[in-house]
Structures are given as C-alpha cells and as structure tokens.
Amino acid sequence: MEEDNPLLGYIIFIILNLIIAGLVIVFVVRAAENASFYEKAYAEQIALAVDNAKPGTTLFLDMKKGAEISKKFQTEPRLTVEKNKITVKISDKGPGSSESFFKLLSVKAEYLPGNQQIQLTITEKSKTM
Numbered sequence: 425m426e427e428d429n430p431l432l433g434y435i436i437f438i439i440l441n442l443i444i445a446g447l448v449i450v451f452v453v454r455a456a457e458n459a460s461f462y463e464k465a466y467a468e469q470i471a472l473a474v475d476n477a478k479p480g481t482t483l484f485l486d487m488k489k490g491a492e493i494s495k496k497f498q499t500e501p502r503l504t505v506e507k508n509k510i511t512v513k514i515s516d517k518g519p520g521s522s523e524s525f526f527k528l529l530s531v532k533a534e535y536l537p538g539n540q541q542i543q544l545t546i547t548e549k550s551k552t553m
Contacts, residue, residue, distance in 0.1 A: 459493050459494070459497070459514040459515035459517065459518075460518060460521065462489060462490045462493055462514055463490075463512045463513060463514050463515075463518075463520050463521035464521040466485075466487065466490055466501075466512045466514075466521075466542070467510055467511065467512045467520075467521040467522060467523040468523050469485060470485065470503075470510050470512070470523070470525075470533065470542065470544065471510055471523035471524060471525040472525075473485065473544060474510070474525040474527060474529060474531055474544065474546060475525050475526055475527055477527075477529070477544075477546045478546070479529060479546060479547055479548040480546070480547065481544075481545075481546045482543065482544065482545050482546070483542075483543070483544040483546070484536075484539075484541045484542070484543055484544075485541060485542040485544070486540070486541055487501060487535065487540050487541055487542050488540045490512075490514050491537070491540040493514050493515065494514045494515060496515075497514070497515040497516055497517070499514075499515065499516055500535060500537060501513065501514050501535045501542075502520070502535070503533035503534065503535055503542060504533070505531045505532070505533050508524050508525050508526070508527075508528070509522050509523070509524045509525075510522065510523055510524075510525065510531070510533060528549050529546050529547065529548065529549055530546070530547045530548065530549045530550070531544060531545070531546055532544070532545040532547075
C-alpha cells in the first residue's frame with residue numbers, strides 16, 4: 425500500500441483556501457460597486473436628514489460615488505418624492521430604493537450634476553382639507 429503524503433494534503437488545503445478567499449474578495453468588491461447598495465444608503469441618509477430638518481432648510485448631500493456608478497450605466501441619479509417617501513434610482517436596473525420619512529414636510533429633492541450633490545429643500549406642508 426501507498427502511504428499518503430501529508431505535504432500533498434497541506435497543498436490541497438492551501439489551494440482550496442486561496443480559491444475561497446478569492447471568491448469572497450470578488451463578492452465583496454462587486455457588492456461595493458453595486459448600485460442597489462448605494463440607492464439604499466442614499467435613500468436612508470435622505471430620510472434621516474429630512475426627519476432631523478426644520479422647515480425652511482436647504483440641505484446639500486454628497487453623491488459622488490452614486491454619480492460614478494450611474495455614469496457606468498450611462499444615466500444620472502434620479503430622486504423622486506411622493507407623499508412621505510423618497511425614492512433614489514442610480515441605475516436603470518431595478519426600481520431603485522425607497523425610504524419613508526416621518527415629519528409632515530414638503531420636500532423637493534434635486535440632483536445637481538455639476539457638484540455631484542443632492543439638494544433638498546424642506547418647507548412646511550400646505551394644509552389642504
């Protein structure tokens with residue numbers, strides 16, 4: 425009978441670990457460049473900013489990374505506000521990400537391509553009955 429070479433077992437173990445580590449690194453890098461991750465992050469950041477803002481406030485939020493990703497998709501970031509829900513869409517794939525804010529405020533969200541920023545104008549919501 426042949427004796428097993430323990431060195432061969434170690435080499436196979438190291439090769440398998442390197443393959444798994446490589447796959448994990450590829451997954452993490454691809455997730456960091458994923459538009460849906462940034463859509464969710466920007467939507468949450470905007471909703472928190474609106475909840476903490478007072479009427480009459482204008483906020484500017486940096487969106488450089490989102491602009492870089494949307495450029496890969498040959499589009500610009502889009503922001504929509506309906507009732508108390510903000511939707512951020514960086515790519516043409518998928519519906520974007522939506523977050524609700526709790527304050528009863530009127531919010532105008534606009535992407536400023538020159539500065540790669542989001543401008544939020546927050547005012548009192550008009551009371552109509």
